[in-house]
Amino acid sequence: MSGEPADREHYEAVVVGCGPGGAAAAARLAEHGVETLVLERGVEAGSKNVSGGLVYAEESAPYTLDDLFEGFREEAAERPVTDYQIHNIAGNKVKSYDLTDLHEHDTDWCDAVLRRKMDAWLEQRVHEKTSETGGGVLTNVRVNGLLREDGEIVGVTCDELDPIEADLIVAADGVNSELARDAGLMDWEEPDEWFQGVKAVVDMDPDVVNDRFDLDEDEGAAHLFSGDLFSDVRGGGFLYTNEDSLSIGTVFHLDSLVAEQAEPHELLDALLTHPVMAHWLGDEYDEREYGAKLVPDSKKVAHREPYRDRLVLVGDAAGQMQAQGPIIKGMNHAVTGGALAADAFAITRGNADPEAAGRRYAKLLEESGTMDKLRPRRYDLSRAVGERDVVTNAVERVLDSRVGSLALGNPVADRVLKRAYNSPFLVSMLPDTRTGYVTVPAIVGEEHGRTIHWENDVEPPSLEARIGGLTYDTDVGNPHIELLDDSAAASEAAVYACPVSADDFGGGCYRTEQVQTNGDEETVVSLDTQPCVECGTCAIVADTAWEHPRGGKGVEYREG
Amino acid sequence: MRSVVLTKGVPDFSEGAVSFDEDGHLERGKTPTVMNPNDKFAVQAALQTKVRHGGHVSGMSMGPPGYADVLKEAMESVYTDDSYLLSDRELAASDTWATAITLSAGLETYQEELGDIDLVFAGFKSADGETGQTGPQTAWAMDWPIVTHVIALDIDPDDRRLRAKRLVEGDVDEIETVEAPLPCMVVTDPEFEPTYRKASHRLTHKRLRAETEERAADHDEHLTTWSQEDLNLDPDYIGLDGSPTIVSSVDPIPKAPSEREATMIDPDDGDAMEPVLEELQPFAGSD
Structure with missing residues (x-):
């Protein structure tokens, strides 16, 4: 049967997420001749991404986007x-x-950049580069966890595909990285x-x-x-x-x-x-x-040791987002992180120790000065x-x-x-x-x-109009967030903090209701995931079981 | 693996495209021709076979020269490698029987010229005739096994066998799993869904799509048209002469009454409402 260890697919490297961090990792891996599969959960790279919108190329950085992708500024940036x-x-x-x-x-x-345009452009380039070494980019595929054997991370599991083994797994799956959390790193x-x-x-x-x-x-x-x-x-x-x-x-x-x-x-x-x-x-x-x-x-x-076994974390998944007063830099560090992770794998290729690449990656982050920028x-x-x-x-x-x-x-x-x-x-x-x-x-x-x-x-516009203006492919009957505790004490904060919910607004994700119980009145929180923009706020401020939607489902940003 | 997908052009019955005259007859001239919707599932099954096992997929259709567009559509959606159109005035007005004879001759000619076929795919009945006969009759003419109502398909190229799940409708829907030797004809059910659970299959799918976009742009280069003579068909067995079906008459479907006779009543007018309430009285529930 498919999915059993005997006929499992194997790639040298699997990169999860095709934002700037994943793209940089994949491009660099391909340049090292590594067979690289990139899995992106959006219908197209960039459809799940939002950022404030400035991407930096630092003089001191070992890698920048236009080093890795010729024509980036002319074709993908604003x-x-x-x-x-x-x-x-x-x-x-x-x-x-x-x-x-x-x-x-x-x-x-x-x-300045808009992520749908930028990441979609990167996806094309990454697919071209990785196709040359036996891999490529697949969209509409959500990686939902780590594949383990005898307790050791050996690959990834997906909603849409059978489990895949890899010598290197790059988690570039964003701020709500399910892989970083599965590995216990975030x-x-x-x-x-x-x-x-x-x-x-x-x-x-x-x-x-x-x-x-x-x-x-x-x-x-x-x-x-x-x-x-x-x-x-x-x-x-x-x-x-x-x-x-x-x-x-x-x-x-x-x-x-x-x-x-x-x-x-x-x-x-x-x-x-x-x-x-x-x-x-x-x-x-x-x-x-x-x-x-x-x-x-x-x-x-920002994780000082962003690795476990064959898994390395890159970009937001590793907390590599520098926000210090008026300095707001994220994408450039994700690019550096991704490229360094790829280099670390290339240097340690063939090493029997599954953590060799991860350790080298952490070392490169330190030596390049990246870590001190992120976490002075x-x-x-x-x-x-x-x-x-x-x-x-x-x-x-x-x-x-x-x-x-x-x-x-x-x-x-x-x-x-x-x-x-x-x-x-x-x-700083x-x-x-x-x-x-x-x-x-x-x-x-x-x-x-x-x-x-x-x-x-x-x-x-009102919040209702803003939600109405977004594009969704709702996974009907299969909500990706479960509210574990509906008491006000545990989860009411989501009503305010969720960017698509508001007090006294019935059309958002979270709302409160008064429920009569034995003469007492109690406030309970309820959840409807349809308007969700997958930001992850409620995972922190409320008591939930939080996952991303299946590949291609949920919100689709056109601008980002 | 070598596969052929049989497809047919039908009037586009979708809203806005289809045109009827005053008597409710279809206006063929004003209605565009598209690929028979059920054939899309056959096309998906053929594509799945090509993605998983590689090989060559050809599209084949019988019809007027304009059906080349339908074969082009097949190339765009099934990523076929080439197209074969069986087209000749002598073939006009064929019923399902004459069509099956013609298609089987097309498949035989194809095998002689290009090589043995492993699988022929066809859709479940056409949107215009709705007989569901042409596929089975073609398999009979070829003397091949046939598996119908297929919703899932696995091929074992080494063993030269296929395993299919069939949706069997009875009092309750049942799914039956059958095996058959190759070569075989597969008729897909509208519930057919291709599955690609391997990353390598999805990468192949993506590569084929990119390649086919280029190929479909100059479809004429990849189109072969065969006449009655090319197919070496006896005129008595094809076209109107070879069609035993007699259509005695066609009745237009009566139009739905768009307006019934109605009396307007002001609900605030007590006297006028009286008879309405009396009419409704027998249906009123009691507390």
């Missing part, structure tokens, strides 16, 4: 970032700093290890983009937003220009979203409707797509005091006081602050407290900012 600013907001007051120095530090180039436990981002892709004619952002055709802008426009939720916003659209989004610490009972789509709306956006968005707002994703906080979860040791030191509540509260009280405002508000502080924002060294130490995200930017905005009087006429 605009390069030539203008980079951060806006500190207090009410209607805004103080902007030019962050170009920080942006250009160690940057060879940086382009979990879904702590909200403070994650960010959640939501994004709107807004349609805009290229000439209008050029005009409103004062750009030439081959130029692009990046704007970051912080301050009090998101109340006390720790995080910020971004706006990037694409060829004929804008990517506008917000990213917040998941623990903060939960603590503040904030609705992610409302925080996005707070940015979209702020006066600072008025002259960029104009009076015709046409949202092409609403999307969401979880982002690992590499400072806390000075951050580990600074967070020990920085994030402790008592210290935070003391600092907050000083800053909130007249003395604190004066200190940040004097002209010298203005210059110092600009330098501080532009220092990669300082930024930023403690993840409201001080960095809310208090300081708000005071800066208040003391230094100029008041904006523009009328913002944008009326963002």
